Amino acid sequence: MKMDTYKSMCEKMKTSEEMDGRIQENVMNYSARKGKINYIYYAYRIAAAVAVLMIMLQVQPVRAAINNVISHFTNQFEIVWKDKESTVVEMQGDYLEISPKAKKKECKMDSLSQISKQIGINLLESAEAYEIKNCISYYPYVSDSGALNGIMLIDHCYAMGDLKNVKMKTSADISRGSSVSYEKGEKYSSPIIMQITIRSNQSDQVDYDNHELEYAGANWNLTEGDGISDINIREVEGLGINAVMFTVESSGPIEWYSEGIEENETFTTAMFIYEGIEYIYNGAVSQDTMVEFLNTLK
């Protein structure tokens, strides 16, 4: 690569005037907008209180509707296949009661069972989990008012399958990821990443920081050919649920390095909701191997 050309290309990577205008306006108006949102939030709380009163008066249809709004959320996937009719898959998740003992600061944890005990919620675990000290990153989403909006758990090396010569270093410092090196196995060409998102029923839904939870996976549009291929809905018999599964080209997180992964690999992502909690697994394995792995979850 000619470095001069690379630098001249970078010089030209700029915002447009239109983008500048939109960003500046939105940032400068953020405080006023947030105030308005808070106003709407309080109006919402009042409306919810009225609804609860109506429930107490046994207005059954309203009761069902309000419960649905307050207790659940729906992940909606519009799947557009190249050669089949598109479809919409909906998965309903729950806003759950998280224990007041749950930590409100980012930290590293050693196992899902340790986290389950602390937050008072059962989480799916695999017998094939590669658990070592500080392997799980624990990210609470706390609003400005101190409400716990939810928790995201990420383990970049949750399952190693048949990878060989696995060497892993972890750190108690949340700002440091774990690093792992390995050689490919027959079924696994990378570790399987785990991401779990738990949404709280005490969350301050209108708070700005809660937006980060939206990245967890709700409302995905999956279009075959847009970097995504082989979209399927696969049954996971062990859990009695269906998982949305698809394939992307990726090299995985920066924490992974292996002589085997020099360029992009074919990664399978599986997403499903179980007992109201969103689970995502991702790794350079086939979809059949991913289903085998999902069947080890209990």
Next chain:
Amino acid sequence: MESNLSAQEFLEIYQKYKNLLYRIAFTYVKNSEDVEDILQETFIRRLYKAPAFEQEEHEKRWLIKVTVNLCKNHVKSFWQQNKSNVEESEEGLGISHWDLDSEEKRVFSEVMALPTKQRIVIYLHYYEGYSCKEIADITKSGESAVKMQLKKGRELLKKNMED
């Protein structure tokens, strides 16, 4: 919510850092629409949630780290990481205003085809001049992993540009 900058101060900071942060975010997410969201969030945090900075370099590093974190959040959902297709039109990517010449377009395609972690270390090292240790601090990863990605990215680019 109280802003920690006057409107004039904000606009000065925006002008100073917008393109640096735009390039970093684009290197991660590969389309201008998502970059706009990330820049907006970064500057909201600068305006309302940033600590006081003693030096300009501290502010720059803080803004870069926030942008990188937001990009990582954005691609945490895994499939986002590589959904953008470098074969898409310039209009689709929102980059028609860049006005790249043919040689720059070729380099752009090759760089954007690299794995994300190699793209970002190449940009931070070769364009921004950060050392591997500094990049490790910014991207919250190990120095040895950064060195490895830099080496592999360089080799892959060289190979692809020669083909």
